Amino acid sequence: MSRFLYKASRCPLIWSSSSLLLRTSSSPSAPRTSSYLFTTATAIQRPHLTASKPLAVPSRASNPKMTVTQHIEVADAPALDPTLPIKALFFDLDDTLLLNPTIINLDSALKDHGAEPYPSNQHAMIAGLTAEGMVEAIHKWAPHATYDQLMEAYARWRTERMGECVIREGVKDLITRLANAQTVIQTTEVKKPAPSRTVSNRDITTPHSTLNNLNKVDIAIVTNSALERAAAKLKPYPELTSVFSSPDQLVTTSHELAKSRNVKSKPHPDLYNLALDIVNKARKARGAMELLPSECLVFEDSIVGIKAARAAGMRVIWNPVDNVKKFCEKLVNGDPDCTVGLDKHDFGHHVEDHKKWWNGQDPWVEVVQTFENFDLKKYGIEVISAEK
Template sequence: MDGLLIDTEDKYTIVTNEILQEYGRPSMPWSVKAQLQGRPGPEAGKIFHDWAKLPITPEEYSTKQVALAEKYFPTAKPLPGVVKLLNDLHATEKSDKPVYIALATSSHKRNYHLKTDHLNDLFSLFPEPRRVVGDDPRIGKGRGKPLPDIYLLALETINEELKTKGEQAIKPEECLVFEDAVPGVEAGRRAGMQVVWCPHPGLLTYYKGREEEVLAGLTGEHKDEDKVDAEKEAEALQAERISRGNHSGKPGKLNDGWGRLVSTLEDFPYETYGITVPS
């Protein structure tokens, strides 16, 4: 959602830089911003504070951040091409070649509403049961992006709906993930899904020359290093793989054709993915 559907990644940057400037710190560079995008709040917060070294506690920083977020988030706007893309995809659901859309965002429920309540016409295109937010209790602790859980859960919400209609379940390899963040691309690839990467120009510049690594989910910059019990984690993940499609949980391979880089969601090539939009 953030930075892909709406311009809130830029608003996060504005909020962060306002606080940094208050304490005479430099603006946040893309080398740091790239690590925060798409990650759950606690993990992103640790990375940020390790870099920023502000003379205030993380709790004090959070209080300032929340106040500024309440100012900026309700002004969020859709990014170019988003309104048409979502309406087009939504329109296929009643056709003979339906595409089912779900939302998977690391934003917690409170922030989700701050960013989207004024954009109800757009976000109502995602049925309520198919909206997965970062603090969804069905996502295990520490299982945010770049792990695949959030996208597998989004697929489950679709399949639960199809099951009630007596329709065949959709497989991970039949899914297309739209992402702007590098850990999000990795999460999509680990879920066994194809991915469209639509990054911020600043992020794309930072990863110049490494685009194929990103598209395969192979940058290796977002590994989880703080697992308490690796054996139990492995057992849980294995059970998850079986129940959610028996995918490998591993990223892709370089130049395997399952990742595509686009600079904007305008004029999206539906035909490339076999999508037919009703006229």
């Protein structure tokens, strides 16, 4: 049974045998949150109901002193169930599928206003945030410039350098395998959902490969980027656009369903919950069984993305970019220089998250150095050619 939760910092967490309760802090300085009660059965059967009202993030216009970076914790993961193979793959876009000159753009925005480059270790802390979150962070580094001035400069550099995005090592190989072959799970039969879904009715016996559309592994991109910007980044890469060809395979906060649900960006789990709901709708239409969150594998580059995926109850492949890798290596080796200045900007929880997941303390998160020759069979996925 997979139980999962996310919560705001300073919000007390209360466990019971049958339910979980997230209680908001009474402190006026604490982030505004929503309180809700849900049973463990609800968390498994309809995960988006447990996260439909996550931490409320006010707009900067309504609160100029807002802090975009937020601390979301994930409850300890239960043991992995080896009988549940992966049946859906979700990919982050920026710095997961495509490498972006984000650090250069942020430092260029600072330089435009006479500020020094943002420290490398702090760049590692803000990886994966929305543009608003990253500019909020560098604004603290250069308070003499206004937030709006820095945002304008960053947006300009981001647009000018969009052509410098490059496909990440191993991505073409992985996506090509998914595009040029039928990807299926190993199963004995296709089972219709029971009226009351439980893990027990998904037991798998002796596996065999079946070339069957009902068993197709679903894939989608799930990103904090705006829809138009994400599409523009993908356009030069037909090896990606040919696979992620459906509008429902590009899940952003601009998605039609996201707008109706008031979906929040990562590190909130909303986008991954939405992606799973979209996949399950498509699976139901073709007569396939709907998926549990634990049957989804997420590819991410940042702690922000990992938090979102784990809070949604999904498994994660973490392939951090070089800057974050170097930070993690220094961190676990006890290099005191790698944390200089982080305490001044409330990055302490990010440091612990990097250490925890880099050290493999969460069995639901696996660190990889490349996507080259990624072993799909390890996750119960088999690529079957058309001739087979």
